[in-house]
Amino acid sequence: MGEQSKRPLLLGHRGQRHTRRKIIRYFQPQTIPPDNTIAAFELTMQRGCDGFEFDVRYTHDRRGVICHDPDYRGQNVANTKYEALLEGRRVRAKRTDYPPEEQIPCLEDVMARFAERAYLDIEVKIPGFEHEIVAALRQHPPTKGFVVSSFLPAVLRRFYELDPELPLGYIFGDRKLMAEWRDLPVSVVIPNVKLASDDLVQEWHAAEKQVFVWTVNRESEMRRLGLWGVDAIISDDTELLVKVLGGSK
Template structure:
């Protein structure tokens, strides 16, 4: 029998953020409706140590509030409106907790990005691991970060979990570097990826998951290069491209 083509996973970037406010339950539910295999989202901790889903450390862009996520308790964070900045129809969308996302979307592939590159987020690795264990999502979740020491620490604490190294440049000896840190995947900016890197990574047992690919031509090139996952703001657009690649 002929070998079946590998199909890249369709992962919605912060949910279907091209159509709904990023990192909200509305965006995640829409991603599911659009046929995404899962989604990528960002996690930080509140002042009282609750992991919540939001990209920026500063609250102003998506909620209009002053200060930073770590200045607010979870109860205070929940009072903020994380939807109306995108559109009036999303007014009242809340910043979700990581636990809420795991509870509702554990049937999907979940790429949890730890936003701990600029500010210390005490216990973020441990709390994320604890919730993965609680919901038995070891096979569904990959944890990534631009903070590679955090990924090394997470691997030390939970060597069975998948970790991905985020980067936006051309890394020298990227595959050897990832293996040395115990990572499961490279998460490069899509423009740095060539088929030979994908082949080298696959030969070493690593995944290659690229971000953030919104143009159809770039989606097609990434899929043809054999990447394992494509992260996009438009999972509906990517679904069409991936279906055409299979034809």
């Protein structure tokens, strides 16, 4: 078994994510802000994590927004202007008093607020906006470390063409797609926790790749991955993650 030489990075999944499984023990659900929001990112940092993972899509008017799904509150992100997404939130939400930090944020706001405070795992959900993301990174260079990650090999190759120095990460949750890491210009492999094993972690490390694992919500998994020496753990349950593996470095 691999030996842990240092604690892995502790990263919140979409900041602090609501989960259908009853793993959030210390907070009532209504006190947890919506995931992929400024409030969720702040909560993750307050709990002692090193940073967080978040999802980037683009609106019809080419605004980078932090959103996991193609649709947001019944509106298709790619076909909707940014201001219309905000208005749609106010119209469709059961609550009408969402503060700004719980509304859908834009990429520039997240970079400006967290680039000097948090490790950023920037997951790119769609192709075609690589120039914009590189520009955002140059405007607000992350000082605590970052990776630009994606499930999409073509997106990763395009980022490499634009800037070969960018730290890139390949995300996968299907064993059939796992071997693609060998052919991609990435420095980080990001498997689903169900695919991770001690042998694979050692293989990736031998190939000089960092290993980030998602989404890790059980204490036993956190401890096991820590012993294997993974470089980062991404979790919905950030409070448990910090309790098990220790606070921010």
